[in-house]
Amino acid sequence: MSALLEVSGVSVTFDGFRAINNLSFAIGPQELRAVIGPNGAGKTTFMDIVTGKTRPDEGSVTFGETPRSLLKMSEAQIARAGIGRKFQRPTVFEDQTVSENLMLALKANRAPWRVLFWRETAADRTRVADLAGQVGLGSQLARKAGELSHGQKQWLEIAMLLAQEPRLLLVDEPAAGMSFIEREQTTALLVELAKTRAVVVVEHDMEFIRRLNCKVTVLHEGSVLAEGSLDHVTKNPAVIEVYLGR
Numbered sequence: 001m002s003a004l005l006e007v008s009g010v011s012v013t014f015d016g017f018r019a020i021n022n023l024s025f026a027i028g029p030q031e032l033r034a035v036i037g038p039n040g041a042g043k044t045t046f047m048d049i050v051t052g053k054t055r056p057d058e059g060s061v062t063f064g065e066t067p068r069s070l071l072k073m074s075e076a077q078i079a080r081a082g083i084g085r086k087f088q089r090p091t092v093f094e095d096q097t098v099s100e101n102l103m104l105a106l107k108a109n110r111a112p113w114r115v116l117f118w119r120e121t122a123a124d125r126t127r128v129a130d131l132a133g134q135v136g137l138g139s140q141l142a143r144k145a146g147e148l149s150h151g152q153k154q155w156l157e158i159a160m161l162l163a164q165e166p167r168l169l170l171v172d173e174p175a176a177g178m179s180f181i182e183r184e185q186t187t188a189l190l191v192e193l194a195k196t197r198a199v200v201v202v203e204h205d206m207e208f209i210r211r212l213n214c215k216v217t218v219l220h221e222g223s224v225l226a227e228g229s230l231d232h233v234t235k236n237p238a239v240i241e242v243y244l245g246r
């Protein structure tokens with residue numbers, strides 16, 4: 001299987017400190033991957049590089065079936081090329097309904113000149129209902145986003161990202177602040193989403209990762225320390241040492 005995203009030999013230095021050190025990472029077109037690692041391992045910086053927020057000093061980052069370098073693309077171009085990022089804190093419009101939030105996301109997906117003449121169509125309304133259904137908010141369309149639970153807000157934001165039809169979704173700590181039931185529903189959602197796109201989940205919650213039941217990449221000091229199933233990596237002495245400090 002050829003990779004959808006390929007990060008190769010990437011390094012980033014902040015004021016002389018090497019936050020990412022010769023990092024190589026690849027993910028397939030329909031793959032679910034968990035990225036773990038202790039604080040400061042470089043997980044956020046890795047996502048910043050993929051989304052164009054941080055530029056590496058060396059290495060290459062390519063994306064797509066016909067690999068295209070992301071390094072010369074702006075953050076907006078990378079998003080349009082099919083990479084969506086879900087930050088830890090939900091950023092939905094609280095005073096707007098679920099339906100209105102999703103309609104805004106659909107609108108944002110249009111070329112600027114088309115937005116000028118944009119009118120909501122029946123097809124848009126169907127798409128909004130479909131997006132809400134995909135994340136389990138089909139019955140919440142008329143509710144204000146501000147009234148939703150924390151987990152529901154996170155799902156709404158994922159649906160807003162899905163409006164852009166990303167081929168790669170980066171999800172930062174989805175389990176944080178969620179109830180047990182919400183975490184279980186989120187696991188199921190991410191597994192489902194990864195059937196039709198690549199999904200990379202950065203998470204500290206090991207129980208959550210166990211339920212994702214996917215390949216895990218362990219980062220440490222800006223490099224890949226171990227890769228494989230959760231059982232495989234958690235038996236690795238180097239991983240145990242990094243996590244337990246022994």
Ligand SMILES: Nc1ncnc2c1ncn2[C@@H]1O[C@H](COP(=O)(O)OP(=O)(O)OP(=O)(O)O)[C@@H](O)[C@H]1O
Pocket residue numbers: 014015017019037038039040041042043044045046
């Ligand atoms: N803009 C920056 N300037 C200076 N140092 C930075 C910058 N961004 C990140 N770093 C440093 O780079 C290292 C990697 O940080 P990063 O946030 O990527 O780690 P992380 O694995 O996401 O950690 P956490 O789990 O705590 O979120 C850290 O030591 C951090 O202090």
